[in-house]
Amino acid sequence: MHKPFELDRQLLADTLPVGDLPMCRVLLMNDSRYPWLVLVPRRSGLVELDALDRHDRIAVMDDVHCATGALRRACSIDKINLGALGNVVRQLHLHVIGRTHADRAWPAPVWGNGSAIAYPQDAASTRVSTLAGYLAVTRDFRVTEGD
Amino acid sequence: MHKPFELDRQLLADTLPVGDLPMCRVLLMNDSRYPWLVLVPRRSGLVELDALDRHDRIAVMDDVHCATGALRRACSIDKINLGALGNVVRQLHLHVIGRTHADRAWPAPVWGNGSAIAYPQDAASTRVSTLAGYLAVTRDFRVTEGD
Numbered sequence: 001m002h003k004p005f006e007l008d009r010q011l012l013a014d015t016l017p018v019g020d021l022p023m024c025r026v027l028l029m030n031d032s033r034y035p036w037l038v039l040v041p042r043r044s045g046l047v048e049l050d051a052l053d054r055h056d057r058i059a060v061m062d063d064v065h066c067a068t069g070a071l072r073r074a075c076s077i078d079k080i081n082l083g084a085l086g087n088v089v090r091q092l093h094l095h096v097i098g099r100t101h102a103d104r105a106w107p108a109p110v111w112g113n114g115s116a117i118a119y120p121q122d123a124a125s126t127r128v129s130t131l132a133g134y135l136a137v138t139r140d141f142r143v144t145e146g147d
Numbered sequence: 148m149h150k151p152f153e154l155d156r157q158l159l160a161d162t163l164p165v166g167d168l169p170m171c172r173v174l175l176m177n178d179s180r181y182p183w184l185v186l187v188p189r190r191s192g193l194v195e196l197d198a199l200d201r202h203d204r205i206a207v208m209d210d211v212h213c214a215t216g217a218l219r220r221a222c223s224i225d226k227i228n229l230g231a232l233g234n235v236v237r238q239l240h241l242h243v244i245g246r247t248h249a250d251r252a253w254p255a256p257v258w259g260n261g262s263a264i265a266y267p268q269d270a271a272s273t274r275v276s277t278l279a280g281y282l283a284v285t286r287d288f289r290v291t292e293g294d
Contacts, residue, residue, distance in 0.1 A: 048227055050215045061208050068197045080195055084229040087246060087254035099234060107234035111256050 003044035008091040011038060014116070016124055017144040019132050021066055023059035024094075025144065026135065028128055031116035034105075035075040035098035037067045037131070046092040049084055064094055066141075070134035071098045074127070081109065150191035155238040158185065161263070163271055164291040166279050168213055170206035171241075172291065173282065175275055178263035180252075182222040182245035184214045184278070193239040196231055211241055213288075217281035218245045221274070228256065 007025060015027035015038055029036035041052070041060055049057060068080055077098035084094045097110055105113040119127065135141040154172060162174035162185055176183035188199070188207055196204060215227055224245035231241045244257055252260040266274065282288040 049229065050212055050219075050227065054209070054212075057208060057212065058205055061204060062201070065197055065201075065204065072197075079234055080197065080231075081234070082196065082229075082231040083256075084227075085256060087226055087228070087256075109230075109232060109234075109256055109258050 005042040005044050007040060008089050008093075010089045011040065011091065011093060016119075016128055018128050019135060019141055019143045021063040021135065021138060022140045023056065024063040024067075026063075026067060026131075028124070028131065029095075029116070030118050030124065032119045032123065033114075033117050034103055034110055035071050035077065035127075036110070037071060037096045039063055039067055039094045039096065041092055043092075047086065047090050049092060049094075051092075060094070064096060066135060066138045067096045070131050070137075071096060073134045074130045076100065083109070083111070085111065152189040152191050154187060155236050155240075157236045158187065158238065158240060163266075163275055165275050166282060166288055166290045168210040168282065168285060169287045170203065171210040171214075173210075173214060173278075175271070175278060176242075176263070177265050177271065179266045179270065180261075180264055181250060181257055182218050182224065182274075183257070184218060184243045186210055186214055186241045186243065188239055190239075194233060194237050196239060196241075198239075207241070211243060213282060213285045214243045217278050217284075218243060220281045221277045223247065230256070230258070232258065 015029055018026040018028050024039040024041050027038040029038055071077060075098050078101050079099045081097040081099050086092060099106060132143060162176055165173040165175050171186040171188050174185040176185055218224060222245050225248050226246045228244040228246050233239060246253060279290060
């Protein structure tokens with residue numbers, strides 16, 4: 001019997017839910033400084049990418065590809081930054097971040113660079129809907145139902 | 148006619164060659180503070196992971212998986228950090244970094260955290276040989292021949 005998937009509390013606090021791709025929960029980092037998605041494979045107890053078998057690793061990377069495409073369509077982006085760190089939040093999660101030459105941290109990584117600036121309520125809803133719309137081009141995308 | 152693959156000068160300067168996996172050149176970051184591999188897909192002009200087709204993206208991730216396994220066997224590691232940033236060096240490259248709770252940057256990311264401390268000559272050769280040995284468990288691993 002598998003334990004049901006549960007999102008880490010810190011990730012829950014820092015993000016807004018966008019929906020589910022086949023393997024991953026898709027979250028928008030509530031930081032208006034960068035278009036920033038966080039993908040969390042919906043498996044209980046997962047910490048490292050290499051703990052997944054090849055089939056599941058490919059499913060994660062397919063989701064990353066979809067998320068990258070949605071970010072590119074929704075925002076003007078000069079460079080994608082992809083990262084799976086997990087030094088603080090242990091639950092496996094992948095950052096897909098759209099960077100521009102004019103953003104606050106460029107060319108440094110965004111992690112640890114100042115504090116998040118939450119989206120104004122309306123801007124958050126709009127960005128989530130826009131991203132969900134582009135992700136929905138993917139056959140198996142579903143809007144997350146109440147966590 | 149494809150342009151032949153050529154390693155970015157900065158990557159060349161900062162690393163030691165370990166060998167070639169099926170898709171990627173494997174480099175050891177010449178920074179003794181962290182066990183740190185850099186994987187560079189051997190395609191000319193490549194900047195973003197999502198520019199590759201699915202087959203090639205999977206090949207890259209298979210190489211990342213092999214590199215992760217070699218790092219784990221060669222070193223004592225508490226957490227793997229994976230990153231593809233490319234804000235400074237444009238040529239697509241993926242960082243596979245072994246982190247420990249006792250390392251200098253923990254739990255922060257390693258990028259931009261102090262300056263690299265080059266390996267002493269002997270330690271570099273030993274680490275490269277050890278890693279090459281573990282990578283060679285992978286069928287298609289080849290030692291890089293003169294760049």
